[in-house]
Amino acid sequence: MGELANCPRCHAVFMKGTAAICQTCVKKEEQDFQTVYGFLRKKSNRTASVNEMEAKTGVPEKQIRAFVKQKRLHPSQFPSLDYGCEKCGAPIQEGRICGSCTEEFGQNLKQLERNQQFADRIKEQEKPKAKTYYSSEYDSFE
Incomplete structure (x- = not known):
């Protein structure tokens, strides 16, 4: 059974289940989607920018x-659609982060790995050497 929650959009109380927003907002979102999709279906509008879509449909840019992020609208069909990189906000058409942020993450991971290897070498050098003791057998103690 769902839990009682406030809708993050309209702040109405609803039973939270599969949807994170209330039924009224779900219907409004679907209506907005149909408006945008209907606008983009016209051949002359397929290359419209997000700002042009917002101006002509009244659906907020966000x-x-x-x-697009939910993959309900595909940039492969509508080339001027994009959304922001989760790290820097640069416009992207797929994934969660842009190429430059991906490269930066890779460099940071490599640096972290090098630092870890260096720390392991230092730790190994500082480790005390094991001392070995030898004893000789005495047969004369009988």
Whole structure:
């Protein structure tokens, strides 16, 4: 059974289940999607920018970009659609982060690995050498 929650959009109380927003907002979101999709279906509008779509449909830019991020609208079909990189906000058409941020993460991971290897070498050098003791057998103690 769902839990009682407030809708993050309209702050109405609803039973939170599979949807994170109330039924009224779900219907409004679907209506916005149909409006944007209907606009983009016209051949002359397929290359419209997100700002042009917002101006002509009345659907907020944030919602249009959310449709792209949710893969409800595909940039392969509509080339000027994009959304922001989760790290820097640069416009991207797929994934969660842009190429430059991916490269930066890779460099940081390599540096972290080098630092860890260096720390392991230092630790190994500082480790005390094991001392070996030898004893001789005495047969004369009988």
